[in-house]
Amino acid sequence: MTHDHDLVLRPTPAQTDAALNPPPGRNGGDLVVETLAGLGATTVFGLPGQHALGMFDALRRSSLRYIGLRVENNAGFAADAYGRITGEAAPLLLSTGPGALTSLAALQEAAAASAPVLAISSQIPTAGLGGGRHGYLHELPDQAASFRGVVKSVHTVRTQSQIPSAIAAAWKSALTAPHGPVWVEIPQDVLLSPTALPVVTAMDATPDDLVPRPELTAVAADLLSKAARPAIIAGGGVVRSDASGKLLALAEKLDAPVVTTFGGKGAYPWEHPLSMQSWLEDRHTTDFLEESDVLLVVGSGLGELSSNYHTFKPRGRVIQIEADLGKLESNHPALGIHADARLALQALLETVEERTDASAPQRVRDLLSRVGERIAAQELTLEQELLASVRRALPAGSPSFWDMTILAYWAWSAFDPRGTNTMHSAQGAGGLGYGFPAALGAAAADPARPVLAVSGDGGALYSIAELATARQYDLPVTWLIIDDGGYGILREYMTDAFGQATATELARPDYAALAESFGIPGIRTTPETLETDLAKALSTPGPSVLVLPAVLRMFAPTHLGQAGPSR
Numbered sequence: 001m002t003h004d005h006d007l008v009l010r011p012t013p014a015q016t017d018a019a020l021n022p023p024p025g026r027n028g029g030d031l032v033v034e035t036l037a038g039l040g041a042t043t044v045f046g047l048p049g050q051h052a053l054g055m056f057d058a059l060r061r062s063s064l065r066y067i068g069l070r071v072e073n074n075a076g077f078a079a080d081a082y083g084r085i086t087g088e089a090a091p092l093l094l095s096t097g098p099g100a101l102t103s104l105a106a107l108q109e110a111a112a113a114s115a116p117v118l119a120i121s122s123q124i125p126t127a128g129l130g131g132g133r134h135g136y137l138h139e140l141p142d143q144a145a146s147f148r149g150v151v152k153s154v155h156t157v158r159t160q161s162q163i164p165s166a167i168a169a170a171w172k173s174a175l176t177a178p179h180g181p182v183w184v185e186i187p188q189d190v191l192l193s194p195t196a197l198p199v200v201t202a203m204d205a206t207p208d209d210l211v212p213r214p215e216l217t218a219v220a221a222d223l224l225s226k227a228a229r230p231a232i233i234a235g236g237g238v239v240r241s242d243a244s245g246k247l248l249a250l251a252e253k254l255d256a257p258v259v260t261t262f263g264g265k266g267a268y269p270w271e272h273p274l275s276m277q278s279w280l281e282d283r284h285t286t287d288f289l290e291e292s293d294v295l296l297v298v299g300s301g302l303g304e305l306s307s308n309y310h311t312f313k314p315r316g317r318v319i320q321i322e323a324d325l326g327k328l329e330s331n332h333p334a335l336g337i338h339a340d341a342r343l344a345l346q347a348l349l350e351t352v353e354e355r356t357d358a359s360a361p362q363r364v365r366d367l368l369s370r371v372g373e374r375i376a377a378q379e380l381t382l383e384q385e386l387l388a389s390v391r392r393a394l395p396a397g398s399p400s401f402w403d404m405t406i407l408a409y410w411a412w413s414a415f416d417p418r419g420t421n422t423m424h425s426a427q428g429a430g431g432l433g434y435g436f437p438a439a440l441g442a443a444a445a446d447p448a449r450p451v452l453a454v455s456g457d458g459g460a461l462y463s464i465a466e467l468a469t470a471r472q473y474d475l476p477v478t479w480l481i482i483d484d485g486g487y488g489i490l491r492e493y494m495t496d497a498f499g500q501a502t503a504t505e506l507a508r509p510d511y512a513a514l515a516e517s518f519g520i521p522g523i524r525t526t527p528e529t530l531e532t533d534l535a536k537a538l539s540t541p542g543p544s545v546l547v548l549p550a551v552l553r554m555f556a557p558t559h560l561g562q563a564g565p566s567r
Helices: 013-020 028-039 050-059 072-086 104-113 160-175 188-192 214-226 236-240 244-254 283-290 341-351 360-376 381-393 406-414 435-445 466-473 488-498 511-517 530-539
Strands: 043-046 065-068 090-094 117-123 154-156 182-187 230-234 258-260 294-298 317-322 335-338 400-402 423-425 451-456 477-483 522-524 544-549
Touching: 028 050, 028 160, 028 188, 043 050, 043 072, 043 435, 050 090, 050 117, 050 188, 065 435, 065 466, 072 090, 072 104, 072 117, 072 435, 104 117, 117 160, 117 188, 154 160, 160 182, 182 188, 214 294, 214 317, 214 335, 214 341, 230 244, 230 283, 236 244, 236 341, 244 341, 283 360, 294 341, 317 341, 381 406, 381 530, 400 406, 400 435, 406 423, 406 451, 406 488, 423 435, 435 451, 435 466, 435 477, 477 511, 477 530, 511 522, 511 544, 530 544
Parallel strands: 043 065, 043 090, 090 117, 117 182, 154 182, 230 258, 230 294, 294 317, 317 335, 400 423, 400 451, 451 477, 477 544, 522 544
Antiparallel strands: none
């Protein structure tokens, strides 16, 4: 009688020969890149440093493609976008101390957005570990401690034989729902020392399925089937789990209106009769959701941006499907279902009873009409026309990456992504500098499609160095920089709150001329010519920069009793 635990995978003759006769000249770094290749990685991002040179030397003996950025944080943003676009764990190779720490803001964004990033950092030599003050270059008492509050999991290596298993465990962690960044660190001497270990040929790091409990989905299906006015909030978890098709089927089966969060853009078709689009920063939408007797929240924790700044107070039953256990019922009591969105929606599709509500499309039309009237009354035609120009110029299916800038805040609510997993921003953690390096990562993932990055002039200054990266790898990214002479949104907040702004005005370069100095076309555009200039840039191979001088305003917030900062 054979038991599963008796089964052993037998090596092939070729594998046996490779194991007995590994090629000469390998070091610990080779074990890193061999493991990554064995797990299915094809592209790695990063920046070399003294302690990490063993890994980078091994790259030249590897089939892995390397995309090197100029700042570690930007490399992290690029890996984040690669992970979002492909759904694969994106390796990020870093050096010790300052190099590692410079990536923290990017890893926070990846954690907030559930982007699978596999960060692998060097460490000081093994002899210096343990918290003593040995005086090694880049030494920290406990480097991993700086990352434990940011990433999903931390994996520490102390010998070469631990490398494949540690990286495989990290890979599995990054790709198990909820996706997220993970951290592996390996001492310099372990990376540099010659190795006689066999070539790493195959690794199994299949992520675990996060399956819903059937008794919970049965209750949820019963509530939804009997609801008089059900509604659905679709968050980023729907996009990350590739569950938009199942969401569409469920909403149509229930005749339930759907609103997507800013992180869930594209989870539901924008022009569908049941689509409330993404107007979450609007009291009309908040009221509509509050009037729902059963509200299904899928892949969202209903945080600050998804709850109209915590003014949303549901009056009906809430069903929350969430892969991140810490987000489950963290803001509102609910029937909490800890599960991957795709698997939970499939369970509901199989058990919910079809219901018909002929009034639902009309109620959605009425809602969008009220939202439109509110915006129209504020005389913000420039902002709406610019967003419409961007939408017309950007080919359907092309991804866009938005920095923390006023036009991006408009896009969260008002931009039709025209596709699933096509619109991305840094609204998870809210740091500046995301748009352009993230777009580079997306272009590395799929160079056949043009990619758009949108930044303000303040955020652009975080990313200027990556013009060299765009040129070096000839990545098809068009970067739209909206130049208003400073931190425009902070200027607006401070003026509203205090009567005047402080520390928001910036000296800045001639961005078009600066792009030209990198060998990248730099174009000055206007609101009237933006659509034509942007469409031409996006259709031209390679990178380009468009600079649009414009001072934009935000639409008025609806969650405040009186004037004040809206975020």
